[in-house]
Amino acid sequence: MPVAPEPGPAIILVEPQLGENIGMVARAMANFGLADLRLVKPRDGWPSDKARAAASRADHVIDAVRLFDSVEAAVADLTFVLATTARPRDSFKPVRGPETAAGELRARIGAGQPAGILFGRERFGLSNEEVGLADEIVTFPVDPAFASLNIAQAVLLMSYAWRMAGTEDATKPRFAAPEAPAAQKADLHRLFDHLESSLAKAGYFHPPEKREVFVQNLRTMLTKAGFSEPEVRTLRGVIKAFDFAIARGEGEK
Amino acid sequence: MPVAPEPGPAIILVEPQLGENIGMVARAMANFGLADLRLVKPRDGWPSDKARAAASRADHVIDAVRLFDSVEAAVADLTFVLATTARPRDSFKPVRGPETAAGELRARIGAGQPAGILFGRERFGLSNEEVGLADEIVTFPVDPAFASLNIAQAVLLMSYAWRMAGTEDATKPRFAAPEAPAAQKADLHRLFDHLESSLAKAGYFHPPEKREVFVQNLRTMLTKAGFSEPEVRTLRGVIKAFDFAIARGEGEK
Incomplete structure (x- = not known):
């Protein structure tokens, strides 16, 4: 009612x-x-x-x-x-x-x-x-x-x-998206390191002299995305899955 | 008319x-x-x-x-x-x-x-x-x-x-237009498909019954990030590098 x-x-x-x-x-x-x-x-x-x-x-x-x-x-x-x-x-x-x-x-x-x-x-x-x-x-x-x-x-x-x-703020909605805690920069930097080292092992940085540019682009886009702490953790899990699969050489089986 | x-x-x-x-x-x-x-x-x-x-x-x-x-x-x-x-x-x-x-x-x-x-x-x-x-x-x-x-x-x-x-252009705050052209949804969906199929091959979706939840979380965060078309292309390149590395089984060498 x-x-x-x-x-x-x-x-x-x-x-x-x-x-x-x-x-x-x-x-x-x-x-x-x-x-x-x-x-x-x-x-x-x-x-x-x-x-x-x-x-x-x-x-x-x-x-x-x-x-x-x-x-x-x-x-x-x-x-x-x-x-x-x-x-x-x-x-x-x-x-x-x-x-x-x-x-x-x-x-x-x-x-x-x-x-x-x-x-x-x-x-x-x-x-x-x-x-x-x-x-x-x-x-x-x-x-x-x-x-x-x-x-x-x-x-x-x-x-x-x-x-x-x-409504005082006419555009204020009735419910707000749950706020996820933003990632600390240290988490983000660990994500950068992890991704870059995995990509290096995977042969992504080719030719090698372009590595700096590739790295900057990746860091810029991952920073701009404004990922939360759980999202950064999810991305770490994604990279880890690729790391393991490369180590196991799944494609060779 | x-x-x-x-x-x-x-x-x-x-x-x-x-x-x-x-x-x-x-x-x-x-x-x-x-x-x-x-x-x-x-x-x-x-x-x-x-x-x-x-x-x-x-x-x-x-x-x-x-x-x-x-x-x-x-x-x-x-x-x-x-x-x-x-x-x-x-x-x-x-x-x-x-x-x-x-x-x-x-x-x-x-x-x-x-x-x-x-x-x-x-x-x-x-x-x-x-x-x-x-x-x-x-x-x-x-x-x-x-x-x-x-x-x-x-x-x-x-x-x-x-x-x-x-009708209120003059009095409304203007939003800044994003700098790079935003990705079309079709590009984003291809990114989803690519990432999910690569992750499936890498054994990421474990246990299988949680796959739906994992997929939803990944899609939500990649959508939220608001990537531009060149950024989506970069991410596709990243996944492709992992795909090739898995196929080559680099870790086994």
Whole structure:
């Protein structure tokens, strides 16, 4: 079970047509910690089995859905509303990208002012009148030649932008690669010595006057690789295996 | 019709199961200007009517799809590969968030180095071996309690992050491009094959049931090292020297 979510923007779907889309919206919200889903006159009614199935266990979002008869009613308790649109609108409202819009939502919600985002119908989005109910417009930086985003994708992007706006270091991942201790230079130098002496026995340094160049190249690349201590040990094992095989003369058997 | 897209990362789906998902991936790519979609053994074959229908007119992406028999083949011409994962992995690969990863893709692709992103199967993602073929791991800042993203959503977020990374050139820190041309994955895979077959002959893989683990460790460290094409050639030369020495049985003389 997710922990009680931090306050986030309400996601308001205006006359959504397909239950599957509502479910995918719920799932996208849950992915990024949002939980307040509001529906204005869903075409196929509510509750919806299709929505629950498509939500893939984002049941806490589905269970908390609230139904409204109008956009006005759905935004009544909010203090700040964004409208998502794909097309430019003849309006004097500010138009934001997702990152700026998410930053603004963070500032307002952080100050205790409830906010929400309107998403339009699958087929024709929001009416001009509905956009008129919003404070600002959000649009996505899509390829103008291929601009149609489905609702769940639009909600996913806004939920992601919301999440990113809240992380102090937005690019910090949830988990980090385990840190292997870096090899000490002495280990690295023993690796150089071992490799070079094995290669000398194997006849690698030919012609002999080029030996210095070959050695420098090998040392440069092994240093640049930044191997950890266990990795250096693995490489020593690899060279040792070749040493033994040469000593045994396996190829002659 | 979209204009000829700028170069972008290849999107590689590994054994995708549903044609619908492939289509939604194509649509998400088209939204943000990506066009190079590669499929590794799609379960239901290719072409797919379901994929085309779900792509909602991203036909240019669907028409350009390329099919591959293995992940190795699908990444052979690339120099830098990211693997998307939802779960932490026991590997020493760097783990990035989408923005950092997208910035890195921009830097490399901008320097003329082809790059791609691996996405796993709907049911269980990428195998450890497949992740082992990548240079770095990308993960999404999802709610740990509700972490499952469907493939199309994961592709949408990476495509969006790619697009955003391109709109903020001026304010983003630039990554230094590597000096020597990075090795193509096909070169790196040939290095793996060569090293592993030489080590097998040398009796390195002992006990045999540990072979898989040894191989994974070697591949991970050689991938992590980020060797250039001339460096990979040097390593091939090193192994060849050992091969010849074993064949000659120098130690016996």
